[in-house]
Amino acid sequence: MPMNPPAPERTQQLLAQLERYASLQTxxxxxxxxxxxxxxxxxxxxxxxxxxxxxxxxRPLHSLILHIGAHDTDxxxxxxxxxxxxxxxxxxxDRLDTVLDGTGIWA
Known part of the structure; x- marks a missing residue:
């Protein structure tokens, strides 16, 4: 099921949640x-x-996983x-596997 882009307030929530778990050094x-x-x-x-x-x-030591949505090939x-x-x-x-600024990105 395709998902919509996150609203601006949801974007801030996603970053705040990530800040609790991710080290700034990674x-x-x-x-x-x-x-x-x-x-x-x-x-x-x-x-x-x-x-x-x-x-x-x-391969990078640290990765960021994008949660896009089940069955959202698009x-x-x-x-x-x-x-x-x-x-x-x-x-x-379907998966995405790449590197951005030394951080692995996959979905």
């Missing part, structure tokens, strides 16, 4: 702020964060293209 919060500033019209229901103890070579595709990549289609799963 780049996750800065990446979230940048994505919301640069792409306010794209669908987004929330954020998640992830860290890897042993990342694969060339939303995943829109985010992927806005970030200069294409979504990965794997059976029933």
């Amino acid at each position: 780049g996750q919060l800065a990446a979230a702020r940048r994505l919301l500033r640069e792409h306010p019209s794209l669908p987004l229901s929330g954020f998640g964060i992830s860290s890897s103890v042993f990342p694969k070579p060339g 939303g995943v595709t829109a985010w992927a293209r806005a970030l200069g990549t294409e979504p990965l289609i794997d059976g029933a799963r």
Whole structure:
């Protein structure tokens, strides 16, 4: 089900929630702020964060997860293209996997 872009007040709630969990040193919060500033019209229901103890070579240690909505292939595709990549289609799963300012971004 496609989701609407977050309203300005919801955007502030999403950032406040992320601030409680993300360290300023990881780049996750800065990446979230940048994505919301640069792409306010794209669908987004929330954020998640992830860290890897042993990342694969060339992969970031910290990631920001975009919660777009179940079965929202158009939303995943829109985010992927806005970030200069294409979504990965794997059976029933659509995902975005890229890096922004050293922070992994996936949906």
